[in-house]
Amino acid sequence: xxxxxxxxxxxxxxxxxxxxxxxxxxxxxxxxxxxxxxxxxxxxxxxxxxxxxxxxxxxxxxxxxxxxxxxxxxxxxxxxxxxxxxxxxxxxxxxxxxxxxxxxxxxxxxxxxxxxxxxxxxxxxxxxxxxxxxxxxxxxxxxxxxxxxxxxxxxxxxxxxxxxxxxxxxxxxxxxxxxxxxxxxxxxxxxxxxxxxxxxxxxxxxxxxxxxxxxxxxxxxxxxxxxxxxxxxxxxxxxxxxxxxxxxxxxxxxxxxxxxxxxxxxxxxxxxxxxxxxxxxxxxxxxxxxxxxxxxxxxxxxxxxxxxxxxxxxxxxxxxxxxxxxxxxxxxxxxxxxxxxxxxxxxxxxxxxxxxxxxxxxxxxxxxxxxxxxxxxxxxxxxxxxxxxxxxxxxxxxxxxxxxxxxxxxxxxxxxxxxxxxxxxxxxxxxxxxxxxxxxxxxxxxxxxxxxxxxxxxxxxxxxxxxxxxxxxxxxxxxxxxxxxxxxxxxxxxxxxxxxxxxxxxxxxxxxxxxxxxxxxxxxxxxxxxxxxxxxxxxxxxxxxxxxxxxxxxxxxxxxxxxxxxxxxxxxxxxxxxxxxxxxxxxxxxxxxxxxxxxxxxxxxxxxxxxxxxxxxxxxxxxxxxxxxxxxxxxxxxxxxxxxxxxxxxxxxxxxxxxxxxxxxxxxxxxxxxxxxxxxxxxxxxxxxxxxxxxxxxxxxxxxxxxxxxxxxxxxxxxxxxxxxxxxxxxxxxxxxxxxxxxxxxxxxxxxxxxxxxxxxxxxxxxxxxxxxxxxxxxxxxxxxxxxxxxx
Amino acid sequence: xxxxxxxxxxxxxxxxxxxxxxxxxxxxxxxxxxxxxxxxxxxxxxxxxxxxxxxxxxxxxxxxxxxxxxxxxxxxxxxxxxxxxxxxxxxxxxxxxxxxxxxxxxxxxxxxxxxxxxxxxxxxxxxxxxxxxxxxxxxxxxxxxxxxxxxxxxxxxxxxxxxxxx
Ligand code: FES
Ligand code: FES
Numbered sequence: 001x002x003x004x005x006x007x008x009x010x011x012x013x014x015x016x017x018x019x020x021x022x023x024x025x026x027x028x029x030x031x032x033x034x035x036x037x038x039x040x041x042x043x044x045x046x047x048x049x050x051x052x053x054x055x056x057x058x059x060x061x062x063x064x065x066x067x068x069x070x071x072x073x074x075x076x077x078x079x080x081x082x083x084x085x086x087x088x089x090x091x092x093x094x095x096x097x098x099x100x101x102x103x104x105x106x107x108x109x110x111x112x113x114x115x116x117x118x119x120x121x122x123x124x125x126x127x128x129x130x131x132x133x134x135x136x137x138x139x140x141x142x143x144x145x146x147x148x149x150x151x152x153x154x155x156x157x158x159x160x161x162x163x164x165x166x167x168x169x170x171x172x173x174x175x176x177x178x179x180x181x182x183x184x185x186x187x188x189x190x191x192x193x194x195x196x197x198x199x200x201x202x203x204x205x206x207x208x209x210x211x212x213x214x215x216x217x218x219x220x221x222x223x224x225x226x227x228x229x230x231x232x233x234x235x236x237x238x239x240x241x242x243x244x245x246x247x248x249x250x251x252x253x254x255x256x257x258x259x260x261x262x263x264x265x266x267x268x269x270x271x272x273x274x275x276x277x278x279x280x281x282x283x284x285x286x287x288x289x290x291x292x293x294x295x296x297x298x299x300x301x302x303x304x305x306x307x308x309x310x311x312x313x314x315x316x317x318x319x320x321x322x323x324x325x326x327x328x329x330x331x332x333x334x335x336x337x338x339x340x341x342x343x344x345x346x347x348x349x350x351x352x353x354x355x356x357x358x359x360x361x362x363x364x365x366x367x368x369x370x371x372x373x374x375x376x377x378x379x380x381x382x383x384x385x386x387x388x389x390x391x392x393x394x395x396x397x398x399x400x401x402x403x404x405x406x407x408x409x410x411x412x413x414x415x416x417x418x419x420x421x422x423x424x425x426x427x428x429x430x431x432x433x434x435x436x437x438x439x440x441x442x443x444x445x446x447x448x449x450x451x452x453x454x455x456x457x458x459x460x461x462x463x464x465x466x467x468x469x470x471x472x473x474x475x476x477x478x479x480x481x482x483x484x485x486x487x488x489x490x491x492x493x494x495x496x497x498x499x500x501x502x503x504x505x506x507x508x509x510x511x512x513x514x515x516x517x518x519x520x521x522x523x524x525x526x527x528x529x530x531x532x533x534x535x536x537x538x539x540x541x542x543x544x545x546x547x548x549x550x551x552x553x554x555x556x557x558x559x560x561x562x563x564x565x566x567x568x569x570x571x572x573x574x575x576x577x578x579x580x581x582x583x584x585x586x587x588x589x590x591x592x593x594x595x596x597x598x599x600x601x602x603x604x605x606x607x608x609x610x611x612x613x614x615x616x617x618x619x620x621x622x623x624x625x626x627x628x629x630x631x632x633x634x635x636x637x638x639x640x641x642x643x644x645x646x647x648x649x650x651x652x653x654x655x656x657x658x659x660x661x662x663x664x665x666x667x668x669x670x671x672x673x674x675x676x677x678x679x680x681x682x683x684x685x686x687x688x689x690x691x692x693x694x695x696x697x698x699x700x701x702x703x704x705x706x707x708x709x710x711x712x713x714x715x716x717x718x719x720x721x722x723x724x725x726x727x728x729x730x731x732x733x734x735x736x737x738x739x740x741x742x743x744x745x746x747x748x749x750x751x752x753x754x755x756x757x758x759x760x761x762x763x764x765x766x767x768x769x770x771x772x773x774x775x776x777x778x779x780x781x782x783x784x785x786x787x788x789x790x791x792x
Numbered sequence: 793x794x795x796x797x798x799x800x801x802x803x804x805x806x807x808x809x810x811x812x813x814x815x816x817x818x819x820x821x822x823x824x825x826x827x828x829x830x831x832x833x834x835x836x837x838x839x840x841x842x843x844x845x846x847x848x849x850x851x852x853x854x855x856x857x858x859x860x861x862x863x864x865x866x867x868x869x870x871x872x873x874x875x876x877x878x879x880x881x882x883x884x885x886x887x888x889x890x891x892x893x894x895x896x897x898x899x900x901x902x903x904x905x906x907x908x909x910x911x912x913x914x915x916x917x918x919x920x921x922x923x924x925x926x927x928x929x930x931x932x933x934x935x936x937x938x939x940x941x942x943x944x945x946x947x948x949x950x951x952x953x954x955x956x957x958x
Pocket of ligand 2: 242891894897927928929
């Protein structure tokens with residue numbers, strides 16, 4: 001390809017971050033700013049009988065003490081199943097029962113200690129299966145509209161049926177069925193959550209937020225203001241964000257509380273979580289109990305798949321409860337399965353509740369499906385990779401869910417794993433050394449979860465020859481500050497270093513649905529192509545007006561200054577036709593004579609001339625685009641082409657299991673990924689490395705230990721993240737089928753590598769020790785127990 | 793009971809009134825407005841608050857400020873040259889994508905600096921060992937390790953050039 005900037009490993013444009021100048025929410029202060037702190041429940045399920053805040057109110061330096069008793073009863077959350085400060089009862093340990101604002105953090109904390117809350121305990125339920133039973137304690141007696149509830153099952157009957165499962169079953173030569181469990185894991189962003197809320201005298205709210213979804217957040221806060229009876233609207237500003245991984249999609253309760261405190265005090269109020277709060281009061285990834293049954297014919301072709309998922313929803317509902325919509329993608333479409341049945345039940349319990357985390361349900365679903373694939377391969381007596389190759393997805397197919405697959409190098413990825421791991425030699429030994437594989441697919445071209453999946457973009461060219469991209473998207477580290485510059489440069493004819501980016505202000509930036517679903521590069525890329533083409537066309541038209549006279553003036557000037565200079569015999573009239581002109585590196589030149597220095601001008605000079613022409617005749621260069629992709633919302637049956645394209649891949653792992661300690665060591669790790677096209681291969685690898693390590697942590701070490709509703713390991717010592725010392729030799733393989741629906745051929749790559757890591761590791765461990773561990777994570781204790789129990 | 797302490801930050805002598813129980817990080821961030829060092833945990837676990845005291849990397853969130861009396865403190869803000877040029881380690885983190893969200897980055901770079909000051913040409917394992925106390929949730933560490941090794945190359949090249957010029 002003749003592209004100049006796209007496809008290159010351009011260094012990151014992130015000088016702010018390496019110099020300590022990047023301002024995160026932690027680093028921002030406002031004049032008269034107060035510090036907000038939240039008092040959480042001491043019980044998992046109880047009636048609040050009394051709250052005494054009088055002592056806290058009297059403490060010097062305290063400016064506001066709020067509870068559910070002195071704030072309006074405004075429901076929040078996507079099912080409207082909670083209020084910011086709880087009044088009648090608490091349903092989990094993280095329930096917010098009171099909040100204070102004070103002139104500093106110490107006073108705010110002291111005030112919390114002075115608040116007395118009296119509870120009357122209620123029977124609690126922590127197991128989703130128990131919670132589904134008749135007679136289980138009701139977590140919510142009524143729903144958001146006040147209608148009595150009869151049980152703890154959420155009114156979200158996730159379901160997908162395709163083909164004829166009975167028929168599939170009857171055609172099967174081999175069938176396996178098993179149940180797997182995954183646990184809570186936390187996003188553990190290195191930057192903890194926080195916000196600053198401030199009202200102006202017109203009751204408008206300025207909200208500095210770490211959100212990835214500024215316009216969705218604005219909608220939620222605007223509705224909150226309306227319901228509070230405040231006639232104002234919200235402007236969201238986003239600073240640098242210390243990681244997200246899904247944790248910053250929903251508007252969280254502390255954010256509503258900051259608004260209440262700011263309204264009460266009419267001062268800016270900052271709430272910043274400490275690490276303990278981050279672990280205990282921010283919603284992690286949802287645990288599941290997944291039962292999967294699937295079969296194949298005697299040749300190994302899949303005949304049917306039935307999956308039942310039970311999700312522990314915790315006490316309230318955030319995006320975690322919608323993850324089954326993405327689970328459907330792998331359950332229906334990972335490999336070619338004609339007959340599908342999927343059902344997911346979300347159940348209220350007195351546990352913590354969950355929201356999005358990298359992969360959005362896909363890691364859990366792929367975990368159960370891919371282990372079952374290995375079990376079925378064993379049953380059918382086929383090598384696990386061969387079994388997957390027999391059933392691999394192919395390009396240009398429509399899956400039972402209605403996903404239209406475009407490009408699909410799944411087989412290529414599997415072959416890469418096979419060769420690079422030397423699979424044939426190592427598989428099937430059960431001698432403490434083993435190999436495992438897992439594939440995945442994920443949305444690669446957005447996901448229409450709302451009526452719009454659009455991104456807006458404005459490009460403006462200034463008279464210094466710089467382009468500013470004003471975008472509604474956000475960056476939380478994935479590298480859009482670099483690839484946006486590469487793509488804008490490519491689309492407009494400037495250089496990456498001539499591109500500036502402005503984002504993070506809902507007042508100025510054009511609308512965007514949010515930086516989720518690995519969609520940002522895809523959407524912004526298309527918007528860049530659309531707006532970039534306009535910029536080029538406008539610039540060439542402008543140049544055709546100005547270049548002739550500017551160049552002729554330049555030549556005459558040169559001749560005046562240098563008597564030896566002869567004005568060359570050139571046909572300047574060629575310059576007055578835009579079709580004869582082109583732009584590259586910020587210079588406009590004659591296509592037919594691109595190397596002629598006399599016939600080229602910097603864009604800056606042309607734009608400046610167009611700005612400075614005199615009354616009423618000036619022009620500027622601004623272009624806008626609103627790209628909304630041709631993907632579909634799922635219909636009532638859960639079907640539709642959710643994304644413009646899907647990304648595929650395979651992870652292969654070689655492990656050594658210590659038979660004495662149960663310790664799993666990863667000796668080799670191949671991560672083969674279909675990325676459509678890598679805009680910046682170095683950054684693509686960065687996403688693969690980061691997400692793979694996160695997925696490997698999910699497989700091996702990470703677990704929020706939740707005991708009777710309480711998080712028992714809410715710190716970085718006891719929550720085991722992988723560190724630099726856990727050397728996992730990842731071999732990232734980038735496969736580039738050039739996706740026709742993608743801008744420059746790309747597909748999204750933010751989440752995928754997090755999906756297949758845990759099942760690939762679990763399959764490798766099963767291959768190494770000859771027994772399968774069905775619950776995550778594969779801690780040394782569990783592995784050892786499995787080895788010991790093998791003889792029985 | 794407040795006390796006045798004196799130490800040097802990024803070459804500048806400072807005199808600050810502190811509470812004796814304050815950690816150094818609090819003084820750097822809140823009193824001196826050096827917000828480059830980050831608070832990721834406040835418990836000495838994550839390394840986001842790493843700064844150098846007399847050349848040694850410490851977790852400033854648990855380092856008692858009184859212990860800094862008379863010492864040389866170096867923070868991420870002190871790495872950019874007086875000509876406003878990035879330090880080679882900073883440049884290397886951009887060149888090799890050792891930075892994603894950037895929250896761990898100031899701490900990572902300071903740990904890397906301490907390592908490279910002592911060991912100008914570390915192996916991959918030595919780098920991984922030196923960074924074991926700095927958590928990063930974004931990068932999976934691979935490109936951080938590559939950045940540090942690239943920084944070592946840049947620094948060695950610079951040293952050779954200055955050496956040759958003398
Ligand atoms: S903030 Fe100091 S180690 Fe985490
Ligand atoms: S770059 Fe985000 S935590 Fe390291």
